[in-house]
Amino acid sequence: MINLVREPLIFEISSPGKRAINWPELDVPETKGLLSEVPIREDLEDFPEVSETEITRHFTRLSQMNYCVDFGFYPLGSCTMKYNPKINEKVAAMPGFTLVHPLAPESLVQGNLRIMKTLEKLLAEITGMDAVTLQPAAGAHGELTGMMLIRAHHVAQGHPRKYVLVPDSAHGTNPSSAHICGYTVKEIKSNEKGTVSVEELVKVMDEEVAALMLTNPNTLGIFESDICQIADIVHAKGGFLYMDGANLNALAGIARPGEMKVDVLHLNLHKTFSTPHGGGGPGSGPVAVKKILSPYLPVPVIEEKEGYYYLDYQRPQSIGQVRSFYGQFLVIIKALSYILSLGPKGIREMAEIAVLNSNYLRKSLEGIYHLKYDTPTLHECVFSDKFQKEYGVSNLDISKRLLDYGLHPPTMSFPLVVHGALMIEPTETESRRDLDMFIEAMKAIDREAKENPELLxxxxxxxxxxxxDEVQAARNPVLRWEQKK
Amino acid sequence: MNYISISDKDKKEMLSRIGLNSLEELFTTIPESVRLKRDLNLPGPLAEAELLEYFEARAQENTYDQYLSFLGGGAYDHFIPAVVDYLSSRGEFLSPYTPYQPEVSQGTLQAIFEFQTLICQLTGLDIANASLYDGATGAAEAVLMAYRVKGKRRLLIPSNLNPQYKRVILTYTKNLDLEVMEIPYDQAGQMDKSSLEEALKVEASVVLIQSPNYFGVIEDLKTLSEVTHRAGALLAVVISEPLALGLLEAPGKLGADIVTGEGQSFGLPLSYGGPYLGFMACKKDFVRQLPGRIVGQTVDVEGRRGFVLTLSTREQHIRREKATSNICTNEGHCALRATIYLETLGRQGLKELAWINLQKAAYALKQLTSIPGVSRKFSGPTFNEFVLEFPENWEKISAALKEKRILGGLSLGQRYPELKDCALVTITEKHSRDKIDRYVDALKEVLR
Structure with missing residues (x-):
């Protein structure tokens, strides 16, 4: 990283008359007087004017200020920051895919439709579910879609119901998605093992509860071993079991949500299936369902008849459309490419090594960092700053110090059930050397906490x-550049 | 390939440190009854060379590229400068996550700050967010945001709204006990003002306007804004072809309170519908209700400028069920592409490109309507799309044009039965005069 050069905003290096593009001469006769009745913008005042050299240097320098998976270990818990294979970028950039208009006639886009149908089928097999929609644009969008399917079913039964149950360890999108779908959220407390308490659930589960949203393995990395019993309790009252599939990286090829009596789940193609996170998207959040919910899937549904693929909009019970067109098509291509490159054994190995790496880290740091729950974990584990707090050092300080070691910190302060949380998910793509570097850095930071806390x-x-200064950023928001007047 | 970096020797040593004998034992918390006792039934593994072959074969099953296309209606085929692909494909932009650690994410954060600035400049509003999923969800988020501000259960949307956007708004509002009412269009193809005035006699939170609208017609935002504000509602404007903002007055300057739209035109390939880019801007009074991530400027402990995610008390990870939206992952990389694109085009280039689109569309409109039986359906001013009326059902004409390898426009009959003889035709800078003339000649033959 370049630390000496301060890169200005593009607006600050702009000067009149410079340009980075030329257009061909207009090849049709000019029509005068167009837009004469419409308010016109005289000028794009303050829009940048720079050369192509300047554009290239600007973004190259900006890029060098970013930490990324291509550079190093990125153990953000529940984000599954695994390596993004380069072949996937290459196939998704083929002009045969990128240049196709989404409203092209079906007969001219059979390759695209086949790709989507193929991925749907493979995801159904991996999850043990009956049907899949690829339409949702991200994980939270998948949650919203899934909750809408559940609601549509309850409405069809005559009553949408009122509540959705969400464990206190859940990601913030869960309660938010349920709320946007018109439900009131009831939180369930985790038990001393860090999992959903069956007794608690029995107490709150009734005919007004539409669904339980369960992350499995949960955000502590713990598998909800009672999941079948939990499903039975929810089903007995006519509710649905929604599974947040953010942590599917721990399960793929090992166990399937379908067999765990899950009714609907979303997946994150940008987590489990290796598509790049892009600095915050695009993601892709397909939703998989059991037969009972398939009539409600968003339109259009991709169908196939004798090798011909088509889009079916005639689905009277469908919740409708949740976004434009069919989904994050290029992300879908990358995920399919990934699954095909791994094959069935590779998918299983992916989960095995993800869990191995996580447990290796856990074992290596146990005792040095506090572990609130001693329940075995799968692909991630959640430490806390409890021991280091004695020296006045918080999880934030530990995280910031990791940056000095050239490493990306874990997810901080989440899940909320662990105070001062450090949530570590190494993923399967990391080498032992990278894991050991992280372990040594964490140990060194613990020593520094005792000897020189100010350093942290x-x-x-x-x-x-x-x-x-994040406080100042929120208190006096400066959210755009403006020309000094 | 499995992209794993652990050797067999590592595996043994790591297991032994954990105190286990096999990988199997890592999964003992998963009950036997739900363990998968077989291999997944999946194809593969494919080697890299085989993957290339597989996807080349799929790409060849798409025959769209053999056609001359005039399709638009929310997705536009614009030229993308080489720097956009080159710079955006850097791993430093592709492979980080949402910038939760600002000290090592200044590249992403500064790019988003520039994106927010560009969107504010284009829309004429004070504040923009870091992106939404696409134009359709942007439209839905905009009406929900207006509802949070105003609290009236009635939301007015135009009948000349992109049908995809309408469907998404209906999906999003269905469960929230909101009333969505549609305002008809007039002969100019614009929102019918008297119908709007009538509808506003009952209090509403928002009037949503698309401009240019689904018929390609530019709306009279100034008048609609006056009507809307007189009735105490917010004016939300949605744009599916933001290139028009290179020429048209910024909606914020004409009274819009919220502007949202689809940013695909700004450096994103058509890609069969995704990933695309939703953008949203608003007046600063409404910032606490704005959905999605926002980047703000601040200083570090040494007083140097830096950027962070901010105002996160609106968001799901802090507010949980009380958040303004459930959005978490947005379209960061698409926003980056749009930023590079807009900064490359710059002050002159964007304006010129908008002008070229306007001129080419005007030429195409003139040539096509010089064919006997073909007329312009709506009298309102247009940018780079327009609706043509034909002497018979468009589906028939469309099929005949397809025989000649031309996709002449989008049919409107399914959504608007009264427009079954009409089509929405889109022209961009990628349509050379020769291509436009080929369409004109083909249409002449078809109608002969």
């Missing part, structure tokens, strides 16, 4: 910018 509370020291 003032970290990071070697990054492009040092600790940033």
């Amino acid at each position: 509370t003032s970290a990071p020291h070697v990054t492009y910018v040092r600790r940033l």
Whole structure:
């Protein structure tokens, strides 16, 4: 990373008359007087004017200020920051895919439809579910879609019901998605093992509960071993079991949500299936369902008849459309490419090594960092800053100090059930050398906490910018550049 | 391939440190009854060379590229400068996550800050977010945002709204006990003002306007804004072809309170519908109700400028069920592409490109309507799309044009039965005069 050069905003290096593009001469006769009745913009005042050299340098320098998976270990818990294979980028960039208009006649896009139908089938097999929609644009969008399917079913039965149950360890999108779908959220407390308490569930589950949203393995990395019993309790009252599939990386090829009596789940193609996170999207959040919910899937549904693929909009019970067109098509291509490259054994191995790497980290750091729950974990584990707090050092300080070691910190302060959480998910693509580097850094930071806590509370020291004032950012929001008048 | 970096020797040593004998034992918390006792029934593994072959074969099953296409209606085929692909494909942009650690994410954060600035400049509003999924969900988020501000259960949307956007708004509002009412269009193809005035006699939270609308017609935003605000509602404007903003007055300057839209035109390939880019901007009074991530400027401990995600008390990870939206992952990389695209085009290039689109569409409109029986359906001003009326059902003409390897436009009859003889025709800078003339000649033959 370049620390000496401060890269200005593009607007600050702009100067009149410079340009980075030329257009061909207009090859049709000019028509005068167009838009004469419409308010016209005289000028794009303050829009940048720079050369192509400047554009290239600007974004190359910006890129060098980013930490990324291509550079190193990125153990953000529940985000599954695995390596993004390069062949997937190459196939998704084929002009035969990128240049196709979404409203092209079906007969001219058979390859695209076949790709989508194929991925649907493979995801159905991996999850043990009956039908899949690829339409949702991200994980949270998949949650919303899944909750809408559940609601549509209850409405068809005559009553939408009122409540959705969400464990206190759940990701914030779960309660938010349920709320946007018109439900009131009831939180269920985790038990001393860090899992859903069956006794608690029995108490709150009734005919007004539409669904339970369960992440499995949960955000502590713990498998909800009672899941079948939980499903039975929910089903007995006519509710549905929704599974947040964010952590499917721990299960693929090992066990299937379908067999766990899950009724609907979403997947994150940008987590489990290796598509790049892009600095915050695009993601893709397919939803898989059991037969009972398939009539409600978003339109259009891709159908196949004798080798011909088509889009079916004639689905009277469908919840409708949740976004434009059919889904994040290029992301879908990358995910399919990934699954095909791994094959069945590779998918299983992916989960095995993800869990091995996580347990290796856990074992190596146990005792040095506090572990609230001693229940065995799968693909991730959640430590806390409890031991280091004694020296006045928080999870934030530990995270910022990791940056000085050239490593990306774990997810901080989540899940909420662990105070001062450090949630670590290494993924299967990391080498032992990278894992050991992280372990050694974490150990060194623990020593520093005891010997020189100030080193941590003032970290990071070697990054492009040092600790940033987030309070000021929120108190006096500056959300855009403006020309100094 | 499995992209795993652990050797067999590593595996043994790691298991032994954990105190286990086999990988199997890592999964003992999963009950036997739900364990998969067989291999998944999946194809593969394919080697890299085989993957290429597989996807080349699928790409060849798409024959769309053998046709001359005039399709638009929410997805536009624009030229993408080489720097956009080149720079955006850097691993430093593709492979990080949402910038939760700002000290090592300044590249992503500064790019988003520039994106927010560009969107504010284009829309004429104070504040923009870091992106939404696409134009359709943007439209839905906009009406829900207006409802949070105003609290009136009635939402007015135009009948000349992109049908995809309408469907998504209906899906999003269905479960929330909201009333969505549609305002008809007039002979100019614009929102019918007297119908709007009539509808606003009952209080509504928002009037949503698409401009240019689904018929390609530019709306009279100034008048609609006056009507809307007089009745105490918010004006939300949605744009599916934001290139028009290179020429048209910024909606914020004409009274819009919220502007949202589809950013695909800004450097994203058509890609059969995704990933695309939703954008949203608003007046600063409404910032607490704006959905999605927002980047703000601040300083580090040494007083140097830096950027962070901010105002997160609106968001799901803090507010949980009380958040303004459930959005978490957005379209970060698409916003980056749009930023590179817009900064490459710059002050002159964007304006010129919009002008080229306007001129080419005007030429095409003139040539096509010079054919006997073909007329312009709506009298309102247009940008790069327009509706043509034909002497008979468009489906028939469309099929005949397809025989000649031309996709002449989008049919409107399914959504608007009264427009069954009409088509929406889109022209961009990628349509050379020769291509436009080929369409004109083919249409002449078809109608002969």
